[in-house]
Amino acid sequence: MEKHEIKTHTIPYQVKIEDWLLFVITVAVNALLYFFWLAAYGAVGLVIIIGMCMAAIGIEVNRLHLRTRQNIQRQADQTAKTLQGLFDDAPLLISQMKEKVESAAQYVNDAEQEYRDRAFSPFWDSVECAT
Numbered sequence: 644m645e646k647h648e649i650k651t652h653t654i655p656y657q658v659k660i661e662d663w664l665l666f667v668i669t670v671a672v673n674a675l676l677y678f679f680w681l682a683a684y685g686a687v688g689l690v691i692i693i694g695m696c697m698a699a700i701g702i703e704v705n706r707l708h709l710r711t712r713q714n715i716q717r718q719a720d721q722t723a724k725t726l727q728g729l730f731d732d733a734p735l736l737i738s739q740m741k742e743k744v745e746s747a748a749q750y751v752n753d754a755e756q757e758y759r760d761r762a763f764s765p766f767w768d769s770v771e772c773a774t
Contacts, residue, residue: 669699747774 677692684691754769 666699666703670696673699 673692673695676695677689680687680691681689750769753765757765757769
């Protein structure tokens with residue numbers, strides 16, 4: 644079951660080879676029937692074959708549309724879960740941010756003092772820690 648990826652606009656769709664098997668068989672049978680019916684019924688056979696092909700294509704399009712809608716819904720649910728998780732974690736991240744800013748400010752103050760003392764190696768260590 645090899646998968647091939649088709650991207651239509653912004654909606655990715657995974658196509659499996661067996662998805663097209665029914666469609667290919669239908670078209671092949673219709674092609675055979677076309678030659679028999681054209682010989683027996685003429686234009687009526689052509690109209691019947693065209694109708695059957697249109698029905699097969701319609702069934703396939705509806706199936707692909709349904710699968711695409713299901714994939715979009717699944718992606719929307721995953722995105723909603725991710726956003727809800729970020730929203731739930733926001734207060735914790737904000738509280739941690741305050742601590743990190745205070746720590747960075749302390750490192751910057753240390754770096755300024757070490758620069759004034761001409762201690763360049765500790766100065767760069769403090770600059771790295773501040774960032």
